[in-house]
Amino acid sequence: MARVGRGDRAAARLLITAKLPRVLALATRLLRDRGAAEEVAQETFLRAWRGAGDWRTGRARYDTWLHTVVLNLCRDRLRRRRELTGEPVPDRADPTPDAEQTLLTAERARRVADAIAALPERQREAIVLVHYQDLSGAEAAAALEVSVEALESLLARARRTLRARFAAEQEAERD
Amino acid sequence: MTDPRVAERYRALAEVYGGTIARWPAAERAAAARWATTPDGARALAQAEKLDRHLDLWSIAIAPEAVASRIAARAPAPSVLMRARWWWSGLGIAAALAGAVAGTAGAAFVGAPRDLVVEGGTAFGELGLAEEGS
Numbered sequence: 001m002a003r004v005g006r007g008d009r010a011a012a013r014l015l016i017t018a019k020l021p022r023v024l025a026l027a028t029r030l031l032r033d034r035g036a037a038e039e040v041a042q043e044t045f046l047r048a049w050r051g052a053g054d055w056r057t058g059r060a061r062y063d064t065w066l067h068t069v070v071l072n073l074c075r076d077r078l079r080r081r082r083e084l085t086g087e088p089v090p091d092r093a094d095p096t097p098d099a100e101q102t103l104l105t106a107e108r109a110r111r112v113a114d115a116i117a118a119l120p121e122r123q124r125e126a127i128v129l130v131h132y133q134d135l136s137g138a139e140a141a142a143a144l145e146v147s148v149e150a151l152e153s154l155l156a157r158a159r160r161t162l163r164a165r166f167a168a169e170q171e172a173e174r175d
Numbered sequence: 176m177t178d179p180r181v182a183e184r185y186r187a188l189a190e191v192y193g194g195t196i197a198r199w200p201a202a203e204r205a206a207a208a209r210w211a212t213t214p215d216g217a218r219a220l221a222q223a224e225k226l227d228r229h230l231d232l233w234s235i236a237i238a239p240e241a242v243a244s245r246i247a248a249r250a251p252a253p254s255v256l257m258r259a260r261w262w263w264s265g266l267g268i269a270a271a272l273a274g275a276v277a278g279t280a281g282a283a284f285v286g287a288p289r290d291l292v293v294e295g296g297t298a299f300g301e302l303g304l305a306e307e308g309s
Contacts, residue, residue: 007253016243016250024237038242045246105232112233131193131230137200148200155191163226 001062004049016045019063022133023070029128030074032113040073067135067143071125078121115165123158126151185210186219194224 003011023044027037047069116124122144129140130151141151185207192198196207210216 004251007251009247009250009253012250013247016246020239020243020246021237024239024242025235028235028237029233037237041239041242042246042249046249049249049251108232109234112230116230116233127230130198131227132233134198136198137192152191156187159190159193159226162230166226166229 012049015048019066020045022063023066026067026070026128026133027074029113029116029132030071030125031077032117036077040070040077043073044069061139061142064135064139064142067129067133067139068145071143075121111169112166115162118165119158119161122146123154123161126154127158127162130155181206182210182213182215185216189219189223192223193227194220194222195227196220 001015004015020041023041024037027040027044028034031037031040044066048066116127119127125144126140129135129143130137133140135143137148137151141148144151144154146154185203188199188203188207192200196204196211199207207216211220
């Protein structure tokens with residue numbers, strides 16, 4: 001980070017290569033809008049560039065800090081979206097499905113995305129951080145600025161809700 | 176035979192973190208792996224893993240290349256001090272190389288500092304980046 005702060009472009013590029021995919025993945029899952037996710041990613045790194053010279057070893061892990069910034073930026077966008085449209089999440093099929101998915105797989109993916117989007121905000125964030133971003137419990141708790149116990153409570157409730165929803169969907173399909 | 180209270184704790188952890196023990200808190204993993212070999216443990220983990228697999232159905236495709244170049248373009252610019260440092264370090268290398276070539280007349284001085292400020296990396300290859308704070 002010190003090298004980035006001194007204008008070392010190679011160091012900046014290495015950081016982008018290492019972190020951008022995860023930043024984009026997190027923003028994409030939370031916003032379900034590729035364009036908005038790219039804007040959040042840009043803003044995240046802009047903040048990283050601004051603070052690069054001041055970064056101190058021994059502070060939170062840099063990855064955790066990045067996740068916190070992305071979370072905050074996404075929350076702001078979702079709040080504004082809710083204020084404008086009444087809907088926090090775009091009411092359309094996920095615009096970023098894997099190109100090789102079949103229609104059926106894409107539909108299943110959309111249902112999972114919808115189910116997660118329907119969770120209360122903190123539960124949604126907890127599931128995305130731990131299951132999809134592969135953060136440890138401690139890292140996810142730090143990014144959410146909650147205790148590990150609070151994070152585990154969020155995850156337990158989220159998973160319970162999701163399990164019930166998926167079971168209900170499967171039951172409905174059988175009928 | 177696992178203590179029932181411990182088994183209860185592990186079932187709760189499976190509910191929280193899912194069926195892959197590698198995702199559990201580090202301090203719990205070794206003992207949880209032993210519990211996983213019991214019928215109760217195997218059942219609880221299989222149940223949790225069902226949900227994990229369902230969650231995995233949501234995959235996304237990201238294309239970072241376009242936004243990567245926009246982000247890189249706004250990275251901090253090299254400071255005057257940095258450019259001067261590279262120029263001097265390049266000068267030292269050039270002088271050493273010139274001196275190593277027997278019979279040549281004088282050192283082949285490098286040109287302006289611009290020649291050594293390589294956008295694609297340093298003049299001596301890519302720097303390794305040790306992530307601070309991680």
